[in-house]
Amino acid sequence: MILTDLFYLALPALALFFILEIVQLAIYLKHTLTPETYHKMYPVWVLLLVSFLLLNTAFIAEEFFGSETLYLLFEMVAVLVFVGATAMIRRGIISVNVLMGVTGELRAKINEKTLELKMAKDQLEEYSKSLEKMVEERTKELQENVGELTEARTALINMMDDVEAANKFLRESVEKLKEVDKMKDQLLSNVSHELRTPITIVKSALELMTDEDVSEEQQKLIKMSKSNLN
Known part of the structure; x- marks a missing residue:
């Protein structure tokens, strides 16, 4: 008894739910079917709504009013609605082809x-590939570039090592040249010192020869010798 009461209490909510479902289906088909096919479906929606409301009203009348007469009346009207729908289908008012057309269009x-x-999936797969x-x-280009940069870096390091070695050789050569120049200066100083005494003696001898009576040719040679010693 309690379950029956709960069922009848929930019946209006169920009725509202099914009505909303029918309305949503009608809206969906309106955006899916062609206008001509959708307009031919109007009697179907009317029959569905009327039949459901009549059956629902019959249950409510029996439960809340306790009237079997109203219950039977609404049930009879619902049966008449279905009979009328059958007659409409038989007479071609609602063609079976319309229902088949609806199914075909939906398909x-x-x-x-x-x-x-499927096309979007194929395009996505192609784009992914x-x-x-x-x-x-x-990635291959980057790896090749990294390899080239590594080789260039190695070559640059080798070049820097060669430059450093060349600089070292130049520094050593400069030091050696300085030593040679120093040795040259010292040698010249020694030679100059060693030659100074004999030159002085030669100069004195030339002075003495100048004071003596010599020929003109000898005078020229003495002057030339003095100029070379200066």
């Missing part, structure tokens, strides 16, 4: 969406 829409999704290939090419 076509589903197939179209499926095809679009091209992106992977691009990444591989970029």
Whole structure:
């Protein structure tokens, strides 16, 4: 008894839920079907709503009013609605082809969406493959560039080592040249000192020869010798 009471209390909510579902279905089909096919479906929506409301009203009448007469009345009206719907279908007012057309259009829409999704998936896979290939090419280029930079760095280091060795050789050569120059100066100083005494003697002898009577030719030779000694 309690479960029955709960069922009848929840019945209006269930009715509202099913009505909302029917309305949502109608809105969806309106955006999916062609206008001509959708307009032919109007009697279907009316029959669904009326039949459901009549059955719901019959249950409410029996439970809350305790009237079997109202219950039977609403049930009879619901049956008449279904009979009328059958008659409409038989007379061609609601063609079975319309219902089949609805199904066909829905199937076509589903197939179209499926095809679009498949094409989008294929494009995404193709883009993913091209992106992977691009990444591989970029990675290969970077690796090659890194190799070239490493080789250039090694060559630069070797060149710097060669320059350092050359600088060292030049420094050593300069030091050796300084030593040679120093030795030259010392040698010249020694030679000059050693030659100074004989030159002085020669100069004195030339002076003595100048004072003597000599020929003109000898005078020229003496003057030339003096000029060379100065």
